[in-house]
Amino acid sequence: MSFSPTDHSNPNPNSIFFPENPDPMADFELSDYLMLDAGVFEDDTSEKGMGVANESATPKHSNMQKNNGVFCFSFSLLSCLKICRSCKSGEKKNKLGLGHRIAFRMKSEIEAMDDGYKWRKYGKKSVKNSPSPRNYYKCVSGGCNVKKRIERDRDDKSYVITTYEGVHNHESPYTSYCNQMPLMAPNACISQSSPFSSSFST
DNA sequence: CGGCTTTGACCTGCGC
DNA sequence: GCGCAGGTCAAAGCCG
Numbered sequence: 001m002s003f004s005p006t007d008h009s010n011p012n013p014n015s016i017f018f019p020e021n022p023d024p025m026a027d028f029e030l031s032d033y034l035m036l037d038a039g040v041f042e043d044d045t046s047e048k049g050m051g052v053a054n055e056s057a058t059p060k061h062s063n064m065q066k067n068n069g070v071f072c073f074s075f076s077l078l079s080c081l082k083i084c085r086s087c088k089s090g091e092k093k094n095k096l097g098l099g100h101r102i103a104f105r106m107k108s109e110i111e112a113m114d115d116g117y118k119w120r121k122y123g124k125k126s127v128k129n130s131p132s133p134r135n136y137y138k139c140v141s142g143g144c145n146v147k148k149r150i151e152r153d154r155d156d157k158s159y160v161i162t163t164y165e166g167v168h169n170h171e172s173p174y175t176s177y178c179n180q181m182p183l184m185a186p187n188a189c190i191s192q193s194s195p196f197s198s199s200f201s202t
Numbered sequence: 203c204g205g206c207t208t209t210g211a212c213c214t215g216c217g218c
Numbered sequence: 219g220c221g222c223a224g225g226t227c228a229a230a231g232c233c234g
Contacts, residue, residue, distance in 0.1 A: 122225095122227075123208095124207090
């Protein structure tokens with residue numbers, strides 16, 4: 001299944017589309033993700049505050065599974081944020097009082113990835129020692145004060161660093177959309193909608 | 203005309 | 219207290 005920009009059944013016209021590309025993930029590489037306030041994996045080899053999806057890692061959540069030696073994340077960023085909510089981190093909050101924070105570093109030419117939620121840009125700021133500006137977004141859903149920052153990696157501009165703050169208090173439009181497709185493979189929709197749902201070779 | 207982005211100004215925290 | 223840097227606000231402009 002693949003959406004096209006003219007496919008009006010796609011609930012989010014801003015989605016990233018993978019046309020008839022034999023390898024839709026060819027241009028995308030999720031290199032790191034940092035659980036700044038909590039860990040995703042219960043893995044003895046994990047660094048503090050960072051999950052590592054290696055062979056010995058034990059999936060802490062049902063969203064993650066091993067398939068033919070490959071760890072497959074069936075969650076996208078949006079579901080990952082929900083995972084954060086369930087983590088036992090003591091509900092530490094940042095200075096903004098938004099609670100959990102999670103950062104992703106990924107190789108991408110596109111900065112504004114579609115993660116299923118709708119965002120409104122409210123600021124842009126140049127950062128010291130960084131040639132690329134930082135963009136600020138807020139979730140536009142009423143009552144949801146989740147924010148995200150997007151900036152280019154100062155060391156390697158081919159990488160984009162996305163930082164999420166807070167937890168959505170509503171379901172993603174995309175999640176709702178996927179839930180209405182019982183015949184679809186569980187990972188298929190997310191894989192098409194969000195490149196964040198990736199696979200790690202182990 | 204409504205929604206979204208841009209951008210300069212303003213606010214706040216922190217180090218000296 | 220002062221200056222700097224990061225974060226946010228809000229008016230103006232753009233676009234469909």
